[in-house]
Amino acid sequence: MRSVPFLTEVDSRAAVKGSRDPLGVQSIWTRFGRHVVGNLTTVSNSVCDFTTLLLGYYFVEHVADEVGPGSELATFLKWEQLAAYARGEVNGDWAFRGTERVRKALTESPRVTLSDERAWQILGNQKIYGLWGLYTMPARSSGLLDDGAPPRLTAAAREFVERHYLKLLAEEGFQDDRSIVQLLTPPQARLNIRGNHASLLRAVARLLPRRPRAREREFYRTHLLYGGPDDKTQGRQRQLASLLERTLSKEDFKWSPATVAALAKEARAQGEDWHPLAHRLERIRVCETLLAPMVSLFVYLLGFDGKPLEHVVQRLRTSWGAGLTSVDLEAVRELQPELNSLDQEGARWISIAEAATQGDYAVLLQHLCAQNQWVMSARGGAPWLEVRDERLHVRFRDEQGELPKKEKTPELWRFSYFLDSLRAVASVVRKN
Numbered sequence: 001m002r003s004v005p006f007l008t009e010v011d012s013r014a015a016v017k018g019s020r021d022p023l024g025v026q027s028i029w030t031r032f033g034r035h036v037v038g039n040l041t042t043v044s045n046s047v048c049d050f051t052t053l054l055l056g057y058y059f060v061e062h063v064a065d066e067v068g069p070g071s072e073l074a075t076f077l078k079w080e081q082l083a084a085y086a087r088g089e090v091n092g093d094w095a096f097r098g099t100e101r102v103r104k105a106l107t108e109s110p111r112v113t114l115s116d117e118r119a120w121q122i123l124g125n126q127k128i129y130g131l132w133g134l135y136t137m138p139a140r141s142s143g144l145l146d147d148g149a150p151p152r153l154t155a156a157a158r159e160f161v162e163r164h165y166l167k168l169l170a171e172e173g174f175q176d177d178r179s180i181v182q183l184l185t186p187p188q189a190r191l192n193i194r195g196n197h198a199s200l201l202r203a204v205a206r207l208l209p210r211r212p213r214a215r216e217r218e219f220y221r222t223h224l225l226y227g228g229p230d231d232k233t234q235g236r237q238r239q240l241a242s243l244l245e246r247t248l249s250k251e252d253f254k255w256s257p258a259t260v261a262a263l264a265k266e267a268r269a270q271g272e273d274w275h276p277l278a279h280r281l282e283r284i285r286v287c288e289t290l291l292a293p294m295v296s297l298f299v300y301l302l303g304f305d306g307k308p309l310e311h312v313v314q315r316l317r318t319s320w321g322a323g324l325t326s327v328d329l330e331a332v333r334e335l336q337p338e339l340n341s342l343d344q345e346g347a348r349w350i351s352i353a354e355a356a357t358q359g360d361y362a363v364l365l366q367h368l369c370a371q372n373q374w375v376m377s378a379r380g381g382a383p384w385l386e387v388r389d390e391r392l393h394v395r396f397r398d399e400q401g402e403l404p405k406k407e408k409t410p411e412l413w414r415f416s417y418f419l420d421s422l423r424a425v426a427s428v429v430r431k432n
Contacts, residue, residue, distance in 0.1 A: 024375035033417030039141040045421035074116035090205035098122030143228030172203035292412035299401030305394035323359035
């Protein structure tokens with residue numbers, strides 16, 4: 001069986017906006033999320049972008065056959081640009097990475113340049129922040145790309161591209177992919193969007209509709225929604241997908257610990273085969289009831305440089321009273337073995353939970369500072385926050401934070417656990 005990477009490592013852009021992960025929680029929520037969503041990342045949630053990726057790798061291989069190896073990245077970047085111009089100009093679809101530069105280019109002239117040179121890229125660093133950097137790994141884990149260097153389409157993905165997309169090209173008057181390959185082969189090509197390349201652009205746009213066709217939805221249900229042929233969640237992702245599909249009609253749906261608890265309860269009611277999913281969802285709920293308020297608290301503390309420790313402790317007593325009852329201490333204690341397996345200070349997280357639930361805020365602040373020091377030391381840096389001479393000393397401030405009100409802490413939801421990406425895919429590939 002072909003080996004597919006199980007994405008336990010930290011995703012390159014998984015952290016929430018504005019956060020540099022001072023408490024090292026990214027590896028925690030990533031691991032807990034991977035037990036139920038094995039292939040998607042926080043940013044790989046667009047079915048159309050996966051189609052763009054597959055077509056890109058298909059054309060990359062054909063260009064390489066003509067010009068030789070080493071051309072793959074440059075070809076892919078040019079294809080991504082072509083696809084973006086087609087989606088924006090023809091489909092009026094601006095849900096792709098690089099919209100700002102594409103809009104600007106189209107406003108200035110109907111003639112644009114396809115090139116891997118930085119001046120023509122549609123993102124500041126298209127290799128890293130475009131589909132090559134963000135979608136290749138989840139495509140591998142979904143059984144769409146192999147493990148080669150460079151990757152190639154798997155047999156299933158290649159067969160789908162040739163059977164479905166080349167047929168669409170033929171219907172638009174392009175009997176094969178030669179016109180696209182020829183456009184992507186030179187180091188630089190001028191694209192006359194409203195002139196001699198207009199018909200080609202329309203053909204490309206037809207390959208990338210806003211709403212996938214029935215055959216595409218069926219294909220992506222298997223590979224994206226269900227985790228692909230080598231699903232590493234032992235079927236839990238497919239079970240979760242079926243539960244999420246039932247929520248798609250709820251306009252007021254939002255993620256929260258209560259939402260995850262409801263999904264876990266529903267899974268448990270399905271029978272014994274679903275109990276592992278219920279167990280993993282419950283652990284995600286428990287994990288977030290601790291991580292979300294603690295990260296919010298740490299960011300809040302960064303606004304108290306030079307303040308006496310007792311002043312901050314009193315603020316916490318006023319806001320959170322005798323302790324956070326939203327943290328399930330006994331359930332958090334059960335997470336320690338898995339925290340330890342992540343090279344985390346599992347015992348410290350248990351101590352953080354104990355201090356938070358018991359209202360021992362002076363100890364809680366000391367533990368949070370110790371956790372931050374441990375994380376930053378592992379990265380070769382200095383701690384952001386320290387307690388010296390009974391005062392807080394802030395070295396670095398990332399964002400302005402507010403302390404969540406106690407009554408709001410049970411519903412705090414800060415990290416994704418990849419659940420939102422799975423639901424986003426489910427909403428696109430759902431059966432009509």
